[in-house]
Every structure is written in structure tokens, then in C-alpha cells.
Amino acid sequence: MGLPDHPPLASAPPAQRGCSPLPFAAPDSEDPALQQFLEQASAQLCSWLASASQRPPLPGLSVMPAVEPQQRPQPAGQLLSDLQLVMDGAYNPSHPGALAHLDPPPLAASIVGDLIGAGLNNNLLAEELSPSLTRLERSLMAWLAERLGLPAGSGGVPASGGTLSNLMALVTARHSRGLGCCADAVVLASADAHVSMAKALTVMGLPPQALHQLPVDAGGAMDAERLEQQLVQLRERGIPVIAVVATAGTTVRGAVDPLPEIATACQRHGVWLHVDGAIGAVFALSEAHRHRVPGLEQADSITLNPQKLLGITKTSSVLLLATPRLLEQAFGTGLPYMEPSWSGGHGGESGLQGSRPAEVLKLWLGLRQLGLAGIEAVLDGAVARRRQLQALLAPITGLHLVSGPLHLLAFTPRRGDPASAERWSLRTRQQLLAADLMLSRPLYGHRHHLKAVLGNPHTGTAELERLAGVVAASLGSPP
Numbered sequence: 379m380g381l382p383d384h385p386p387l388a389s390a391p392p393a394q395r396g397c398s399p400l401p402f403a404a405p406d407s408e409d410p411a412l413q414q415f416l417e418q419a420s421a422q423l424c425s426w427l428a429s430a431s432q433r434p435p436l437p438g439l440s441v442m443p444a445v446e447p448q449q450r451p452q453p454a455g456q457l458l459s460d461l462q463l464v465m466d467g468a469y470n471p472s473h474p475g476a477l478a479h480l481d482p483p484p485l486a487a488s489i490v491g492d493l494i495g496a497g498l499n500n501n502l503l504a505e506e507l508s509p510s511l512t513r514l515e516r517s518l519m520a521w522l523a524e525r526l527g528l529p530a531g532s533g534g535v536p537a538s539g540g541t542l543s544n545l546m547a548l549v550t551a552r553h554s555r556g557l558g559c560c561a562d563a564v565v566l567a568s569a570d571a572h573v574s575m576a577k578a579l580t581v582m583g584l585p586p587q588a589l590h591q592l593p594v595d596a597g598g599a600m601d602a603e604r605l606e607q608q609l610v611q612l613r614e615r616g617i618p619v620i621a622v623v624a625t626a627g628t629t630v631r632g633a634v635d636p637l638p639e640i641a642t643a644c645q646r647h648g649v650w651l652h653v654d655g656a657i658g659a660v661f662a663l664s665e666a667h668r669h670r671v672p673g674l675e676q677a678d679s680i681t682l683n684p685q686k687l688l689g690i691t692k693t694s695s696v697l698l699l700a701t702p703r704l705l706e707q708a709f710g711t712g713l714p715y716m717e718p719s720w721s722g723g724h725g726g727e728s729g730l731q732g733s734r735p736a737e738v739l740k741l742w743l744g745l746r747q748l749g750l751a752g753i754e755a756v757l758d759g760a761v762a763r764r765r766q767l768q769a770l771l772a773p774i775t776g777l778h779l780v781s782g783p784l785h786l787l788a789f790t791p792r793r794g795d796p797a798s799a800e801r802w803s804l805r806t807r808q809q810l811l812a813a814d815l816m817l818s819r820p821l822y823g824h825r826h827h828l829k830a831v832l833g834n835p836h837t838g839t840a841e842l843e844r845l846a847g848v849v850a851a852s853l854g855s856p857p
């Protein structure tokens with residue numbers, strides 16, 4: 379072979395540059411290096427999961443690996459040992475005492491869905507970049523929407539988190555009402571609505587006052603009569619309403635706003651109803667639990683976060699709409715650098731995100747792995763654990779409990795000023811952590827609470843009894 383008289387073609391083997399082949403899987407034969415790498419990584423992950431109960435929910439400070447790339451490529455063994463350092467310092471959601479947040483252990487099939495989705499490296503931006511996945515996504519969104527009770531023809535789009543789902547819902551509502559250029563339009567929500575509403579308004583170029591937060595009742599739910607009054611007043615003053623946001627499952631206590639009454643008010647005033655069901659909408663997937671979120675089916679749009687109770691690996695959120703084409707009307711730009719859609723439209727035209735991973739894969743696989751019976755079992759377990767903890771804490775004198783119909787429970791000392799409640803929450807959280815129980819410490823109604831999210835399927839009676847014992851002792855109550 380003589381010396382080439384032209385520069386090497388782009389496809390020339392990289393070995394010619396004195397380097398081993400670049401680490402992309404060979405397209406024409408099994409790649410033993412990749413196979414081994416994946417097998418070792420799987421084994422490492424499985425041992426991390428299998429030792430979860432031997433490590434605390436919240437690890438201490440850990441050693442960090444080097445972050446910058448070295449001059450020479452690193453072998454798989456080195457990468458895996460660097461990875462182990464990060465894993466050693468990671469939050470440990472599979473520990474039975476991990477009760478602080480809405481972040482459960484990962485559902486098995488969703489781990490596989492993430493792996494395969496990464497390997498396929500398709501893009502939900504356009505049909506030609508994800509032919510089967512686009513169809514799978516569209517069909518699964520339609521199934522979810524109908525399962526939640528939305529009318530035939532409903533559907534939606536996955537999003538990287540509930541914050542984004544809520545933002546897309548409000549942008550779509552505003553666009554559908556022709557209020558895009560209206561600087562004084564408002565959004566109504568309860569005082570306990572999620573902070574992502576404020577973020578959405580910021581992105582939408584609206585001032586903080588555009589979010590009207592209505593007081594909640596003693597159960598933490600929106601007062602529907604106050605809502606009706608507010609809607610009447612706004613109409614009289616000529617102030618346009620972008621949407622009413624009802625929450626199905628508030629973040630601290632899991633309260634559910636009275637959706638049927640709110641829907642009636644919205645219909646009467648011709649206002650868009652968005653239900654932020656990031657926590658609670660999942661209960662409508664089961665016949666046995668649907669009664670916890672009645673009226674969901676009357677929403678114009680619903681946020682559902684399978685990444686929470688169902689344990690679908692993050693991120694997994696979906697925005698479902700009764701009329702999904704409104705998404706395309708709000709966000710569609712035309713994709714001049716793509717082939718025209720040959721079936722139901724490009725994924726990138728029906729939402730804010732452009733390039734998007736195949737998050738649908740882990741959701742679809744996870745739902746199929748659980749089956750309707752498994753979904754119901756997850757919900758049953760979560761509600762049963764909340765009830766059990768509630769029963770254990772109720773007899774503790776001086777403790778005020780706040781909860782709702784779902785799987786969240788928060789509590790604070792009945793007596794003392796907010797500063798003493800804060801000191802109690804700090805001290806008690808430390809004592810709980812020392813007992814391998816991790817709770818969170820939200821500020822709710824101007825007082826610090828401790829909050830337990832009972833979505834972890836590994837949590838048993840032993841953990842709940844230990845928890846109640848520490849809390850009782852913190853108030854000087856006999857355990």
C-alpha cells in the first residue's frame with residue numbers, strides 16, 4: 379500500500395492515528411469491550427442497590443473522582459472505579475428509611491428502559507429520528523389521558539419534570555385564550571400550590587402578582603366558594619384569567635383541591651382548568667384509588683409525575699390534555715429542516731422541548747412490568763403506610779398532624795412559637811437520621827414541620843415504629 383496522495387477519508391480507521399479504536403460500538407460485529415463494560419456496570423449497579431440498607435439514606439461527605447478528562451483515554455476499569463466513588467456519595471432512595479421526599483427507589487424495568495433508550499439514542503424531536511418511539515409515545519399518552527378519564531381524542535406529551543409540564547400547560551392555556559399579549563392576565567391557585575407556578579409565570583413574562591393564591595381550608599384544600607367569588611370579581615374588573623390551577627396532592631401534606639366544584643366554577647366562567655397532579659393524578663390509574671382525586675376528568679390539562687410514587691426513573695412527567703392539538707397550536711413552529719410528518723406530527727412541535735430523549739420507553743416498560751395490579755399494589759402500600767404512621771403518631775400528645783387522602787404526612791409541635799418549632803425540627807431530624815430515618819423539614823403555614831412521604835415500598839412496620847418512638851421522645855412523651 380503506497381502513501382495516499384490525498385488526505386485520508388473521514389471513515390479511515392482511527393488506528394491510523396496511533397490510537398486504539400474510538401469507543402463507539404462497532405456497527406458490523408459484536409463489540410466484546412462494550413458488552414463487558416455494560417455487564418460490569420450492571421453488576422456494580424446491582425451491588426449498589428443490593429447494599430442499600432447497609433448505607434444510610436443520606437451519605438456523609440464522600441471522596442470525589444477527578445473531573446477533568448486526562449490526555450490519554452481511560453480504560454473501562456478506571457471509569458468504573460471513578461463511577462463507584464460517585465455512587466458511594468449518592469442519595470440512597472432504596473433505603474427503607476428514605477422517607478424525606480417524593481423520590482422513591484427506581485422501578486426495575488424503568489432502569490432497563492433508560493439503558494436501552496440511551497443505547498438507541500433516538501430523538502423525539504422528529505418522526506424520522508424516532509419512528510417507533512414517536513408512535514409509542516403518542517399511543518401511551520392517549521392511553522394515560524383516557525385512563526385518567528379525559529375524553530376520547532385526548533393525549534399529551536412527556537416532559538423533563540413536572541415544572542416543565544406545568545409551564546407548558548399555562549402557556550397552552552394562555553395561547554388558547556388569545557391572552558399571549560395581555561400583560562394583566564392572572565393565574566389562580568391555592569396558597570399551597572407548587573412553587574413551579576411562580577417559576578412558570580416568570581418564564582411567561584408575568585409579574586409575581588399575576589399569581590393569585592387563594593387561602594386553603596383546614597384540610598389544606600382550596601376553598602371553592604372563594605374561587606367562585608374571585609372569578610366573579612375578576613370578571614367585573616375586566617381582568618382576564620389564564621387558568622385556574624387546582625392541585626391534586628399538595629407537596630407538604632398531599633391535600634387534594636375540590637376538583638368537581640372547581641371544574642364547575644371554571645365551566646361557568648369559561649376558564650381553563652389545569653390540575654397539577656404531579657403527586658396525586660397517579661391515583662386515578664387505579665379503579666380502587668380513583669376516588670381520592672374525584673373530578674380529575676373535567677380538567678383541560680393535567681400534570682402527572684410517574685417519577686414520583688411509581689418509581690419510574692427520573693425524569694418522567696407527562697402533560698395530558700383533553701384537546702392535545704392545542705399544544706401544537708401553542709408551540710408549533712414548523713420544522714423546516716425535517717421531513718414533513720407522515721403520521722401524527724413531530725414530538726418537537728407539541729411542546730417546549732426540542733431534542734428529547736425516549737423517556738417514554740421507561741414509562742411504558744415500567745407500567746407494563748407493574749401491570750394494573752402492580753400499580754394498585756404500589757398505591758395500596760403507600761396509603762397503608764401513611765395510615766399506619768398516622769395511627770402511631772396520633773396518640774403523641776402535643777403533636778399536630780397534617781395530611782390528606784394520599785401518602786404524605788407532616789407534623790409539628792402543637793405548642794411553642796415558630797422559632798421553637800424550627801429548633802425542634804432540626805434536632806428531631808438529626809435524631810431520626812441517627813436512626814437511619816430521613817424526613818424532610820418543610821416550612822408550612824409559617825411553622826417548620828417534619829414530613830414523611832410514604833411511597834417507599836421497602837419501608838415496613840419496624841421503620842414506622844422506630845420513627846414514632848423518636849418523635850414521641852422528642853416531645854417528652856412516653857414512646
Ligand SMILES: *Cc1c(COP(=O)(O)O)cnc(C)c1O
Nearest residue numbers: 539540541572574629654656657
Ligand atoms: C414535584 C411537584 C412538581 C414539580 O415537579 P418536578 O418534576 O420536580 O419539576 C409540581 N407540582 C407538585 C405538586 C409537585 O409535588
